Amino acid sequence: MAVPEDTSPQRLAQIRAQLDLLAEHVDADTLSGRIAELDEEMQAEGFWNDTDRAAKVSAERTRAARKLEAFRVLEADVDDLEGLAELSEEDEEMQAELGQQVASVQDRLDALEEERLFSGPYDNGDALVTVNAGAGGTDAQDWAEMVLRMLMRWAEGRGFKVELLEASAGEEAGIKSATFRASGENAYGLFNAEQGVHRLVRISPFDAQNRRQTAFAGVEVAPVIEDTGDVEIDSDDLQIDTYRASGAGGQHVNKTDSAVRITHRPSGIVVQCQNERSQSANKDTAMKMLRAKLLERQERERQELIAKEKGETLDVNFGSQIRSYVLHPYTMVKDHRTDREMGDAQRVLDGDLDGFVRAYLLKAAA
CATH class of the missing domain: 1.20.58.410 (Release factor)
Known part of the structure; x- marks a missing residue:
């Protein structure tokens, strides 16, 4: 009632x-x-x-x-x-x-x-979201795919256009990594709340002895920038490789030799795109992804410097654990930044993230 x-x-x-x-x-x-x-x-x-x-x-x-x-x-x-x-x-x-x-x-x-709550220069624009499997072997790769599904469903539920740009399949199940673009108003500002490490506790479906396992998946978020003048990239700093697209992604990922991987040597950042129809289109998209990730790194370093000058510590590192999803021996999702909890873990995994995101944004603004 x-x-x-x-x-x-x-x-x-x-x-x-x-x-x-x-x-x-x-x-x-x-x-x-x-x-x-x-x-x-x-x-x-x-x-x-x-x-x-x-x-x-x-x-x-x-x-x-x-x-x-x-x-x-x-x-x-x-x-x-x-x-x-x-x-x-x-x-x-x-x-x-x-x-x-x-x-x-x-x-x-x-x-x-x-x-x-959106005051950043790129908050109202599109977002590039990358999910990486962390520690935990096959469980982590399966968990990374679950996180990818959760984030994409949340984006679609908010009316964003979602485009999967690349996905690297795991050895047995799940994914090693995947990147998608969420296009819509305030996409970057919203997805920023999901950046960090997501932790899963459950009975492993890949363990013959049905033991409880902990797995981790990392989420990186970068703004999509159309003005290429925002980030200078020296072509000599780039290593560009082409390969055959394969693995996760199904009909959304191109299965030709046109996939492109770009490594930015000074930063160690690696981006790849495999969903476009031509090698040149994949390269253009990959370059946009690289600019976005370099810009996000610059902004993070700037925020850390400001915090240091104020005598504060700013926990914005990729390694910061933001949320735990417990499926055994009880079900609970808890955000460690805001202490917000929800007992219906499946509802969260199906994309119900609004409450967690809003709580984080309100705390960050305060």
Whole structure:
């Protein structure tokens, strides 16, 4: 039986206070002015001749208009709550409608508040997500594939376009590594919350004695950058190899000799792409992946330097364990950064990550 939504005056006051805080962030007047500026630019002669610039301006205009419309509708709905509350005092049907409206308003407030948490220069763009099997042998490779599925399902559930770029199959099961691109608003800002080591505890399906095993999978996240001037790469620093694509990925991965692997010698970063139809297309995509990973490394080093100057320690290393998924002797998923827990581990593995991500973003912003 569903728990009735809290419609008390105190709850309505909390909603009003939350809206007032968001109003400062949204700044409807400034946003409206920016939309007018973009409209003027889009109407200028020759605007559509520069397709790259036109695409960026058009995308910004769409995001700004959507945000402004969402806020104005939300503002009107919050205003209506007080009147609805008065009418519901003597009408049970109106009480139920008020409960539904409060729940709807809260969901939209939370969604807008989530956007407020993205302040990084690349947070609102696309993300390159790489999953690597860690310690644990076949169990780790199987676990890496489970993490890949979890993250891709979460991305698809949020409406992102998901494109698997490469996947290297494990010896017996699972994957050694895989990289996909999540395209959509705030993809990088959201996926940043999943960066780190994910730990699994379960009865191993690969152990004849049915012993409990611990396996690890690492998640790396990098922003997709279209402006290649952001990162300088010397061609002499690159080792470029071609090979036949094979293994995990099924119909989504090209099975020709066109797969490309690029090694950046100074950093040791290795990227590969095998889903495009030609070797040149795979090389172009791999170079974008390399730029993204170099940019992410630069940003991480910059944050570590700032933290050091402030006398703080910043745990942003790939080796930091962020979450544990326990399937035996009980089921529990726990995020070690926020202490958020969920008993339904299968629900999380099926892509229900919103609660964990939002809790982390709120703590990081605070």
